Amino acid sequence: MNERTxxxxxxxxxxxxxxxxxxxxxxxxYDDLIDASGLxxxxxxxxTQIHMNSGSSLKVLAESMVMDLSAxxxxxxxxxxxxxVELVPDGKDRRVKRVKLTEAGIEKWQEATxxxxxxxxxxxxxxxxxxxxxxxxxxxxxxxxxxxGRFRAGxxxx
Numbered sequence: 001m002n003e004r005t006x007x008x009x010x011x012x013x014x015x016x017x018x019x020x021x022x023x024x025x026x027x028x029x030y031d032d033l034i035d036a037s038g039l040x041x042x043x044x045x046x047x048t049q050i051h052m053n054s055g056s057s058l059k060v061l062a063e064s065m066v067m068d069l070s071a072x073x074x075x076x077x078x079x080x081x082x083x084x085v086e087l088v089p090d091g092k093d094r095r096v097k098r099v100k101l102t103e104a105g106i107e108k109w110q111e112a113t114x115x116x117x118x119x120x121x122x123x124x125x126x127x128x129x130x131x132x133x134x135x136x137x138x139x140x141x142x143x144x145x146x147x148x149g150r151f152r153a154g155x156x157x158x
Contacts, residue, residue, distance in 0.1 A: 058087070
């Protein structure tokens with residue numbers, strides 16, 4: 001067995017490594033199609049969360065994206081700079097910042113959504129609709145707070 005084969009076998013047994021490899025690959029494929037909009041896949045995903053939950057606080061948005069606040073801020077910075085996203089102080093607590101898409105952001109999101117749909121449809125055709133749904137369900141479970149809490153506690157009980 002050569003060194004390359006040994007290295008590859010490690011990917012086969014580590015769920016985290018396999019998941020990271022797959023998400024990098026799929027992310028690159030989606031980025032290739034979304035690129036015409038001028039957005040990267042991570043920006044499109046973030047803008048989608050903002051669009052779906054307009055007016056969410058930065059904290060709630062970070063939690064929904066499974067990101068820490070500093071990573072969220074780093075990802076938001078170019079979107080704010082380019083006038084696609086704005087931070088608005090909360091009406092009751094001005095320390096809380098709420099996130100929303102601007103009109104330009106909504107237009108850019110709509111443009112990117114058309115491209116994303118093509119990527120999504122390609123994935124479902126190649127992978128299979130049922131398998132894609134099962135994969136999303138599994139990944140959403142893994143991304144849940146409940147799963148993270150049980151994993152950290154070492155508990156497999158519901």
